[in-house]
Amino acid sequence: MSSIFLEAGSKNRSSRKVIGALLAGAAIALTSLTGGGQASAQESSVQDGGEIVVTAQRREQAVIDVPISVSVVSAEKIENLNLSTFTSIGQQTPNFNITFERGANAAPDLSIRGVRGDGSTARMNESSVAVYVDDIYLGDENSLAGQMFDVQRVEVLRGPQGTLFGRNTTGGLVQFVSASPTADLTGKASVLYGSDNWVAINAAISGPLGDNVRTRLAGQFETHDGHYTNRATLPGALKKLGRKEVWSLRSTTDFDIGEATSLRLQVTHSETDSESTPNYGLGIWESRTAPSPGTQNVICSRADILAAKCFDRIVQGGQPPLDGRRAGDAITELNRDELAIRQNLTSITAKFETDLGGVSLINVANYTQFKSRIGVDGDGGSTPSTLAQRVYVQLQNESKQFSEELRLQGEAGAVNWVAGLFYYQDEKKNTNILNIRTDTGATAARIPSNARIDTKSGAVFGQADWKFADRLTLSAGARYTIENRELVEARLGPVGPGPVVDVRAAVADPDPVTKDVTGRVSLTWEATPDNSLYASYSRGAKSVGYSVFYTGGSAAINAAKTGPVGQEHVDAFEIGSKNRFFDRTLTLNLAGFYYLFDGKQELLTVVEYPDPSQPQTPILNTRFLNVGKAEIYGAELEMNYAPSERWDFGLSGGLLYTEITDSDIVFSTPRLGIVPLEGRPLPSTPRWNLSAQIAHHIPAGDLGVFTLQAEARAQAKQNSGLNNDPLATIPSYGLVNFRFLWESKDKSYNVQAFVTNVFNKAYFVGISDSNIGAGALITQQAEPRLWGLKFGASF
Numbered sequence: 001m002s003s004i005f006l007e008a009g010s011k012n013r014s015s016r017k018v019i020g021a022l023l024a025g026a027a028i029a030l031t032s033l034t035g036g037g038q039a040s041a042q043e044s045s046v047q048d049g050g051e052i053v054v055t056a057q058r059r060e061q062a063v064i065d066v067p068i069s070v071s072v073v074s075a076e077k078i079e080n081l082n083l084s085t086f087t088s089i090g091q092q093t094p095n096f097n098i099t100f101e102r103g104a105n106a107a108p109d110l111s112i113r114g115v116r117g118d119g120s121t122a123r124m125n126e127s128s129v130a131v132y133v134d135d136i137y138l139g140d141e142n143s144l145a146g147q148m149f150d151v152q153r154v155e156v157l158r159g160p161q162g163t164l165f166g167r168n169t170t171g172g173l174v175q176f177v178s179a180s181p182t183a184d185l186t187g188k189a190s191v192l193y194g195s196d197n198w199v200a201i202n203a204a205i206s207g208p209l210g211d212n213v214r215t216r217l218a219g220q221f222e223t224h225d226g227h228y229t230n231r232a233t234l235p236g237a238l239k240k241l242g243r244k245e246v247w248s249l250r251s252t253t254d255f256d257i258g259e260a261t262s263l264r265l266q267v268t269h270s271e272t273d274s275e276s277t278p279n280y281g282l283g284i285w286e287s288r289t290a291p292s293p294g295t296q297n298v299i300c301s302r303a304d305i306l307a308a309k310c311f312d313r314i315v316q317g318g319q320p321p322l323d324g325r326r327a328g329d330a331i332t333e334l335n336r337d338e339l340a341i342r343q344n345l346t347s348i349t350a351k352f353e354t355d356l357g358g359v360s361l362i363n364v365a366n367y368t369q370f371k372s373r374i375g376v377d378g379d380g381g382s383t384p385s386t387l388a389q390r391v392y393v394q395l396q397n398e399s400k401q402f403s404e405e406l407r408l409q410g411e412a413g414a415v416n417w418v419a420g421l422f423y424y425q426d427e428k429k430n431t432n433i434l435n436i437r438t439d440t441g442a443t444a445a446r447i448p449s450n451a452r453i454d455t456k457s458g459a460v461f462g463q464a465d466w467k468f469a470d471r472l473t474l475s476a477g478a479r480y481t482i483e484n485r486e487l488v489e490a491r492l493g494p495v496g497p498g499p500v501v502d503v504r505a506a507v508a509d510p511d512p513v514t515k516d517v518t519g520r521v522s523l524t525w526e527a528t529p530d531n532s533l534y535a536s537y538s539r540g541a542k543s544v545g546y547s548v549f550y551t552g553g554s555a556a557i558n559a560a561k562t563g564p565v566g567q568e569h570v571d572a573f574e575i576g577s578k579n580r581f582f583d584r585t586l587t588l589n590l591a592g593f594y595y596l597f598d599g600k601q602e603l604l605t606v607v608e609y610p611d612p613s614q615p616q617t618p619i620l621n622t623r624f625l626n627v628g629k630a631e632i633y634g635a636e637l638e639m640n641y642a643p644s645e646r647w648d649f650g651l652s653g654g655l656l657y658t659e660i661t662d663s664d665i666v667f668s669t670p671r672l673g674i675v676p677l678e679g680r681p682l683p684s685t686p687r688w689n690l691s692a693q694i695a696h697h698i699p700a701g702d703l704g705v706f707t708l709q710a711e712a713r714a715q716a717k718q719n720s721g722l723n724n725d726p727l728a729t730i731p732s733y734g735l736v737n738f739r740f741l742w743e744s745k746d747k748s749y750n751v752q753a754f755v756t757n758v759f760n761k762a763y764f765v766g767i768s769d770s771n772i773g774a775g776a777l778i779t780q781q782a783e784p785r786l787w788g789l790k791f792g793a794s795f
Contacts, residue, residue, distance in 0.1 A: 007192045018559050047733035054155050055177070057463070058164045058387065058418055059409060064578045067475060067522040069591040070159075071096075071652075073154040073637060075179065079190070079712070079792070080741065080752070089174065091691060091713050094636040095654035097124045097684055099720060099766050102376055103228075103242050103277025105341050108759040109141040110166035112158050113593065114632045114658040114685040115171030115570070116603075117141065122237045122430045123397055124453050125624065126602070128164060128568065134266065136349055137167045139401045139426045139455070143345050143370040143430070144176075149248055150204045150218035152179045157638070159593060160572050162518030162539025163463050163477035165423065170540040172595075178266075178390055182206040183213035187795050196240060197682045198224035221247040227783045228277055228330045231322065233384040241339070242277040246270065265348075272343035273412025276374055278332035281382025281776045282792060283312035283321070290316040297775060299727070306731065307568040307775065312382050312775035319383040327762040328784035338392060343372045355491040357487030359410040365403070372397045375634050376409035378434070380771055380778035388435035401426035419462035426455045432549050441481035451490045451548035457483040465519070471526040475536075478519035484543050486511045490562060506559035514567055516541040521646040544569040545601060547623035556701065565624040568601040586641045595632040598661070602627045605721055605770050627677060627722070634683075650693035656681040667723045670773030686716040686732075704749075707741040723768055728769035728777055735761055750792040758784040 052063045056070050063072060072091045081092075090098040090110075097111040110117045110129040117127025123142060131138045138144060138543035154176055161169040185207035192200040204218035224239035248270035255263040285297040288311045308325040317323045332339065344479035347368040354361050363602045378391035401442040407420035436445040463477025487510035492501040504510050545565040550558050576591035603622050633658040658681045665677040695709040714734035720726055736759060741752040766780035 012696055020233075021661045023241065030771040034169050034539040036452070045636040051734070054153075055175070056157050057465075058407065058415070060317075063589075064526075064530070064532055065525045065582065067473075067532075067536055067576070069158040069574065069576055069589075069593070071158075073155040073156075075152050078151055078154070080709075080718045080739070089154055089156070092650045092652070093693070094689060095158065095656055095717075096156060096633060097686060097689070097718070099684055101278075101766055102374065103275075103780065105242060105272075105608050106276050107140075108173075109684065110141065110171075111596070111684045112156070112172035113634060113654075114656055115595075116536075116681050116682075117171070122395070122432060122451065122547070124428050124430050124548055126168045126543055128168060128171040128542055130161070132145055132165070132168050132173060133347075134176070134178050134349065135364050135405070136347070136368070137165070137424065138368070139424075140370060140372075140397070140399050140428070141653060142343065142372050142397070143347075143368065143399070145715045147222035148176060149202055150179050150216075150250060152177045158591075159574055160518070160520075160538045162538060162540040163461055163479050163520045164418065165519065166459055166479050166481060167424065167457075167553060168542040169532060170542045170568055172486070174214060174304075177218065178214045178250065178252065179204065179206075179218070181216040181252055181738060183208060185795075188558045188792065189794075190790055190792035191486045192788050192790040194224075196225040196227055198222075198786070198788060200790075203391045209253075209494045213253065213756040215251065215253040216315045217249070217251050219240065219249045220249070226275065227786060228328045228781070229326070229784075230278075230382050231280075231289070231329055232333055232381065232386045233320075233330050234333050234386055237333060237386075238336065241332065242275055244272065244274040245335065262353050264351040266351070266352075268345070268347040269344075270345045272341055274341040274732060275336060275339040276341055276376050276442075277341070277780065278330045278334070278377040279380040279778045280325070280329050280331055280781055281312065281380040281771065281778055282306065282308055282383055283310040283776055284326070284772065285311050285313060285316070285775045287311065288315060288321065289606060295414050297397045299624055302727065305727065307397045308645065312778070314774070315384050316775070319385050319387055322382065322384065324783070325759070325762055325781075327781070329762075329781050331384065332377040332717070333381075333386040333390065334375065334377050334392060334575060338375045339377065341372075341374050343370070344693060345370045359408055360409045362405075364405045364407075364408070367400075367402050370398070379514060380776065381778045387439045390439070390441070392435040394431075398429045400425055400731060413770050415464055417464040418457065418463070418518040419420040420460070422457075422459040422461065424455070424457045428453050429453075434551055441657075447492070447551055449490075449492045449548065449550040451546070451547060452488040453548075454486045454488050455483070455543070457481060457543075473524040473526070474522075475524070476518060476519070477522045481516045481518070481541070482513065483516075484511065485542060485546075485564070487546055487548075487562070487564070490546075490548050490550075492552070492555075501550075501553075501555050501558070503548075503555050503562055504559045506555040507564075508559070512564050514544060516569075530584065531577070532579075534573045534576045536573070538574075540572065541600060545624040547732060549622070550731055561623050565601060566626045568626075571596045582643075585643055587639065589638045590636070592635045593633060595630075597630040597632070599626045600628065600630040601625070602680075602722060605768060625665065627660055627665055630660045630682060632658045632682070645699065646697050648693070648697070649697040651691070653688065653690040655686055655688050657687065669725065669769070670725055672725060675723055675744070677722060680722070681719070683720050683722055683724075684718055686718040689715045691711075702745055704742060704744040707739075707743075709739040709741060711737040711739075720766055723769070725769045725772065728767045730764045730767050733761060733763035736764075752790045753788070754790070755785065755787045757783065 053060050056066050081136050090096040095113045099109045111130050115128045117129045158172045162641050163431050175412045187205040189203040200222040201218045205511050206216035219391045223245040226242040228241040230241050250268045252266045284305050288298050296408040308322040349366045351365045374395045376393040376425040379394040403424045405422045409418035432449050434447040459481040461479035465475045467473045490503040518536040518539045524534040526532045546563045547561050570596045579588045605626050638652040667675045691713050693711045698706040717729050719729045737756045739754040743750045765782045768778040
């Protein structure tokens with residue numbers, strides 16, 4: 001069994017000289033770029049040229065004027081690339097890494113610049129990467145599953161956002177901005193059909209209901225039979241896995257109340273009836289038979305392991321081995337009801353805005369309730385028979401949240417300012433049921449656990465942007481937050497005839513209150529209207545966390561694991577440059593960053609064997625820990641170039657380096673033995689990532705415009721575990737997509753045909769070494785090659 005213990009006398013290792021050289025060199029390079037570009041377009045042509053506008057600072061601004069590293073995915077790009085998931089957005093953004101433990105239909109594990117979110121089994125904590133929809137913070141990123149439709153744009157803000165957004169944004173945030181009601185009658189619809197009976201329907205209609213009322217009704221429906229192939233050979237086993245069915249509706253209505261006041265009411269409802277995607281276990285030993293007494297198994301080469309040519313304890317015990325590995329492989333004996341992901345969300349938002357004479361007052365209130373039930377095959381099958389290894393987990397979550405934000409903002413001479421109050425509360429409930437079954441399917445053990453966490457948080461915040469010279473702007477802001485995350489309930493059992501184990505009663509501090517001051521200061525130099533250089537310092541904080549997935553044991557043992565886990569704080573330094581060249585046909589954004597973390601929160605994966613009668617059945621368990629101090633640094637580039645009406649080029653990429661610099665935690669693992677955590681990289685942090693897109697447009701007069709488009713994505717290797725076992729490293733990979741698009745001359749109709757993962761690359765989105773003691777890696781495979789046809793119309 002894996003274990004953790006503390007070791008004193010840790011040393012603190014830093015790379016400040018290296019970072020200083022990196023940032024200094026970047027500053028010199030960026031300054032030379034900004035100094036060398038003379039804008040040939042006048043400022044008045046910005047709006048005519050279709051300026052990209054964001055609300056990263058809670059007011060509409062051009063991207064080039066925002067001293068934050070922000071990526072914008074437009075509505076047009078979302079439509080053209082069929083972006084409907086977190087993964088698809090992440091692939092357009094440098095240093096935005098997304099992995100899955102239970103497949104793309106379940107909650108993603110988000111990481112921006114090496115700072116990742118919750119990812120725990122119980123999903124009761126909040127992510128370091130905050131998710132917002134129309135100014136509303138989502139306390140559970142699961143709840144976004146049905147909301148990404150009829151989107152005007154998606155903004156990805158990298159780095160701590162602890163002033164104007166505030167909720168746990170030590171890594172960054174993703175904001176989805178929905179399309180607004182229109183004064184004229186407009187509408188659009190699209191239908192997609194593709195692989196595995198994939199059907200996706202999106203529609204929206206918008207227009208006036210009267211002189212002072214405008215409304216927009218949008219909806220989506222998406223379904224497919226599952227993009228994964230089940231390699232299980234048991235009679236009656238499912239053939240396709242990862243089935244999806246999601247539908248959503250959103251109503252947005254704007255009321256004009258007088259000349260200077262408006263009210264927006266928005267109601268969203270979505271329902272999901274999909275499936276989780278099972279894992280695929282890969283053996284690591286050379287011999288198909290168990291070694292003779294006194295000898296040890298020999299580990300295969302990495303190439304043979306990842307090609308499913310090796311064996312584990314299950315196969316050595318007499319079960320048949322796998323017959324290789326293909327894109328989209330999975331293994332399970334479970335049925336559709338057991339694998340089901342059933343979710344239900346309702347969200348109601350009211351936004352009131354009025355002009356008080358040079359000062360705008362904005363109040364945004366929201367209530368959201370969300371229910372989720374996820375069935376998980378927890379054994380990571382490594383044999384097509386699926387025998388001798390049967391673990392089934394039911395994860396049930398329910399949350400209710402309310403938020404209220406009141407802002408005043410305005411302009412006074414050379415100063416733009418915003419100030420406000422924020423209140424947030426939620427109630428999260430979690431029920432986990434761990435089932436261990438025999439080969440016949442009978443229940444050998446059933447271990448339920450329940451938890452509830454209530455959060456109450458209040459904050460006051462403000463920021464001012466002062467243009468104190470012709471080309472210089474100083475921005476400064478701060479946020480004071482007081483928060484209480486109370487563990488209201490945590491209990492285990494009953495297990496069999498035994499009593500309920502009250503874990504909460506043994507937790508030392510189940511009702512912690514924290515107080516934080518976070519903020520940001522930046523200096524921006526506008527070399528020309530098309531070139532800017534900024535430098536910033538920001539401070540971020542993340543709430544305390546809990547680990548409430550219990551698989552057995554006493555109240556004292558589970559209480560020690562529960563926490564609360566202390567807060568995470570980060571000091572972040574960044575320089576960046578935003579540029580437009582060649583009559584604004586070329587945009588080039590660059591950034592370099594350096595983070596210092598104290599109390600870095602991370603997930604620890606341990607192996608537990610709750611049923612002594614079945615020692616070959618390990619249970620994957622995760623828990624939060626404060627791993628100590630860490631540093632992160634890197635750089636990013638985003639470029640778009642449209643030299644003519646016939647060509648578009650896009651390129652983005654990131655470099656990333658991470659290290660835990662001071663930690664008392666030491667690991668004991670079956671393969672590596674005792675290993676100190678200090679000096680190791682943070683999990684899920686590939687050293688580089690790269691995305692590219694090229695489009696060739698062919699004007700055809702009255703026939704419209706035809707487009708040939710290719711997209712590519714590549715990413716370096718990464719390891720998703722804290723112990724960084726080389727055997728469990730996810731290999732680097734590259735993907736290519738092709739599209740053929742047509743749009744009518746009046747832009748009323750469009751058609752596209754596409755193929756994703758053109759070369760059917762078999763790659764991984766997750767590898768865990770939690771079962772390595774039994775001779776296997778647990779992997780989550782990515783989707784295989786998919787194709788589709790899409791038809792759209794608008795008026």
